[in-house]
Amino acid sequence: MMNTYEILKSAHSGWRYVVFLLLLIAVIQAIVSWIDKKEYTERNRKLNVFTLISAHIQFVFGVILYFLSPLTKGPMADTLYRYWKVEHISMMIIAVILITVGNAKSKKGTDSVKRHKSIAIFFGLALISIVVAILMMVNSDPSKSFFGIS
Numbered sequence: 679m680m681n682t683y684e685i686l687k688s689a690h691s692g693w694r695y696v697v698f699l700l701l702l703i704a705v706i707q708a709i710v711s712w713i714d715k716k717e718y719t720e721r722n723r724k725l726n727v728f729t730l731i732s733a734h735i736q737f738v739f740g741v742i743l744y745f746l747s748p749l750t751k752g753p754m755a756d757t758l759y760r761y762w763k764v765e766h767i768s769m770m771i772i773a774v775i776l777i778t779v780g781n782a783k784s785k786k787g788t789d790s791v792k793r794h795k796s797i798a799i800f801f802g803l804a805l806i807s808i809v810v811a812i813l814m815m816v817n818s819d820p821s822k823s824f825f826g827i828s
């Protein structure tokens with residue numbers, strides 16, 4: 679039987695691909711639509727909202743894991759524990775905030791170009807933050823890999 683920690687760990691581990699793929703598609707679509715001055719469609723809006731929701735779900739899994747995981751219970755002097763105690767949480771929260779702000783700005787935008795631009799910039803920065811955080815994870819914790827679910 680899996681315990682709560684193991685269930686959440688697998689959920690958080692696998693859900694990253696949902697967040698990552700939605701975010702990647704949203705960013706590419708926003709950049710292309712911004713450059714081509716395309717209309718901001720209902721389809722665009724839905725994709726951005728699904729991306730936002732997926733990130734918030736990942737955030738909730740992460741916050742609970744923060745309390746349950748043995749990886750957050752060790753000395754800061756140790757690269758591995760420092761990563762899990764402060765670096766992962768900080769960079770991922772920054773990413774979630776960027777996604778939240780980007781989505782909010784896209785709603786306030788007065789024209790399609792501005793809306794695509796908000797998504798392209800804010801979601802783009804969030805994507806960078808997530809990729810950097812995962813690269814740092816691979817460097818700090820030898821038991822984790824860039825791809826692969828645990």
Ligand code: HEM
Pocket residue numbers: 687690691694697733736737739740741742743744745747748749750762766767770771773774808812822826827828
């Ligand atoms: C978009 C946001 C996030 C992404 C993409 C993400 C991604 C990941 C990945 C890839 C892992 C490694 C999972 C594995 O072992 O295969 C992980 C683990 C973990 N994450 Fe996140 N994370 C996010 C947000 C957060 C947040 C906001 C927190 C805390 C508040 C958090 C806390 C943790 C903890 C504690 C672990 C270690 C679990 C363990 O192995 O014991 N994550 N995360």
